[in-house]
Amino acid sequence: MAWIELITVLSVLQLFVFSVLVARARGRYGVHAPAVTGHEVFERYYRVQMNTIELLMLFLPSLWIAARCSDGLWITIAGLVYLVGRIVYLFGYVSDPKKRGLGYLLSILPTLALMGSALVCSIQMIEL
Numbered sequence: 313m314a315w316i317e318l319i320t321v322l323s324v325l326q327l328f329v330f331s332v333l334v335a336r337a338r339g340r341y342g343v344h345a346p347a348v349t350g351h352e353v354f355e356r357y358y359r360v361q362m363n364t365i366e367l368l369m370l371f372l373p374s375l376w377i378a379a380r381c382s383d384g385l386w387i388t389i390a391g392l393v394y395l396v397g398r399i400v401y402l403f404g405y406v407s408d409p410k411k412r413g414l415g416y417l418l419s420i421l422p423t424l425a426l427m428g429s430a431l432v433c434s435i436q437m438i439e440l
Contacts, residue, residue, distance in 0.1 A: 316379045319391030320372060326398055327368060330361045333402075356406045364398055367419055374426035381433035390422035397422070
């Protein structure tokens, strides 16, 4: 489980870093809180952060539930692919929103696989 815990901490740390990038973009592009619109590049950083929060709500519970019943190696690999996907998503989206596709796929595919595994695991644990 140490690898699953590490993936969890890294995914939360990644979200924190994305939040710091949003704060820096606020200052750089003059978008003062509570505004979430203004400069286009700020809005891209903000959307990366929000999209990551949305996906993290699917990823983390699925990661932990799947880890209860599945091989830790493939769960860890799925988690690492998710983390790399979020980084690719960040750079793609900030440079040009049309370039976010690869990062999105690298994030959503492992999340969906973990969700499927978590569902099967949950069903298997039901005692009738």
